[in-house]
Amino acid sequence: MPHILFLNWRDTRNPEGGGSEVYTERIAAELVTHGHRVTLLCAAHPSGPAAQVLPSGVHVLRRGGRHTVYLRAALAYLVGAVRLGPLAPARRGRPDLIVDVCNGVPFLSPLYARCPTVVVVHHVHREQWPVVLGGRRGRIGWWLESRLAPRVYRRCRYVTVSTATRDELASLGVPPSRVLLIHNGLTDPDPEPVARSPYPCLVVLGRLVPHKRVEYALHALAELPLARLVVAGRGWWEPQLRRRAAELGVTGRTAFAGHVSEAEKHRLLAAGWVVLVPSLKEGWGLTILEAGARGTPAVAFRSAGGVRDAILDGRTGLLADDLADFVAKTRLLLTDATARDRMGAGARAYASGFTWTGAGRTWAALVAGVLSGRRRTPAAPADRSRHPSRWSAPSRWRPRRRSG
Missing domain, CATH: 3.40.50.2000 (Glycogen Phosphorylase B;)
Known part of the structure; x- marks a missing residue:
């Protein structure tokens, strides 16, 4: 053997x-x-x-x-x-x-x-x-x-x-x-149904380190006054992120959830409206497919490497070219229910193949x-x-x- x-x-x-x-x-x-x-x-x-x-x-x-x-x-x-x-x-x-x-x-x-x-x-x-x-x-x-x-x-x-x-x-x-x-x-998602959040909910899932650029999600949140953000993960950069949230005036709309269990991750990804992946570089972006399996589209940066394989641009989520575009495409998915539902369905179908x-x-x-x-x-x-x-x-x- x-x-x-x-x-x-x-x-x-x-x-x-x-x-x-x-x-x-x-x-x-x-x-x-x-x-x-x-x-x-x-x-x-x-x-x-x-x-x-x-x-x-x-x-x-x-x-x-x-x-x-x-x-x-x-x-x-x-x-x-x-x-x-x-x-x-x-x-x-x-x-x-x-x-x-x-x-x-x-x-x-x-x-x-x-x-x-x-x-x-x-x-x-x-x-x-x-x-x-x-x-x-x-x-x-x-x-x-x-x-x-x-x-x-x-x-x-x-x-x-x-x-x-x-x-x-x-x-x-x-x-x-x-x-x-x-x-x-992908692991099959928890079969327990989870309702979408009644308010526009953004989710970031990953390690809290500088190159994950969670600050970009906070910037997007500052431009979207009706939305809330859940940041799930832990890392040594969290104090800096909390300070940045305070500087942007979004502390009250940002929840730092820390490390989450698989069950809680399922709940967050299923309840969220959009998953944000603002990372500087990803080999793949597993979170994107995990969200897709739950019918949740994602927004990431076109320049971030493997996310171009994980997101079929315009079909399962959106790829942004810069921070302004990242904010604009996040806004589009939050405000256009038809586009969000269409891309969510596409993301679910795409994720099923992995x-x-x-x-x-x-x-x-x-x-x-x-x-x-x-x-x-x-x-x-x-x-x-x-x-x-x-x-x-x-x-x-x-x-x-x-x-x-």
Whole structure:
């Protein structure tokens, strides 16, 4: 039974976890159903134990911190200490395949691993480095991502979640023939019916950090005096957002809900009139599809990468070109019930085509191809028309076979 090791800087229990972590754990769980043993190694944090077995059967190892998890991953591999969780202490050894999830800072696993690596890139952080770190640290981060990583992973297959990211990877020297597009899936929404809010309600869902630009949602709210805004999520930027809400005079119409449960998320997305995604950059924008599954259209920025795949502009939501356009398109969906209902219905139909089961089958085919050394991944599952994951071009690349 092949053992697959996922390397990701966070997990879903981490207070700073987001869409990348959801994707990682859902795909890991799907691979378990396909007969693989799966371990996820991520950073330690107070909200989770050092070792844990998830209900899905995925074993989670939490090692190191925000910056040291990369070194701890290398050490764990080199000493053969990637074991299958706390319930199997005697079963140690190195994995048969590494899935290296690059969230800006790469794990660089091909430098030490003697097994194949598949690289996952949700989005390229070109615009985010100056915002998140700035100065010299930002330039170093961008060098790691744009110059060093493509060289280290030059013999690896890539997976990404949007055509925008695939195109950006090409600009960094990664041939599209080595990039497989596997979109996010969706969990079926709670069947419990939720009535729409009786007042115009805007919803923002995500981490509260600068590059998510929740300030733009507050600006939109200030221009829409009858609307209210719910901000669901947590993060270190929340005090600044509260100050900005006070400066704009919208504190009384803004609710900071903090972290919400799945049930509460369902209620918010179903009751809201419009979901706002003002982020600077998204690999996909899972919230957009989660809202769409509940018939709620979204507004995001055209320049934000993967949201161009998640929103069919004018059919399932709207893409804005700048802040003024963002406000205008939010106003349109709040005031035009016909357009809102039409796009909400379109969003629901579009979201129904994305399933974790379909994504998992495509991943399982990729894993089988890499482990067997075949030139190309086997054909995608029969329901591929409903799950638009695909090779961008026939691959001429052959994975390097390694012993050990």
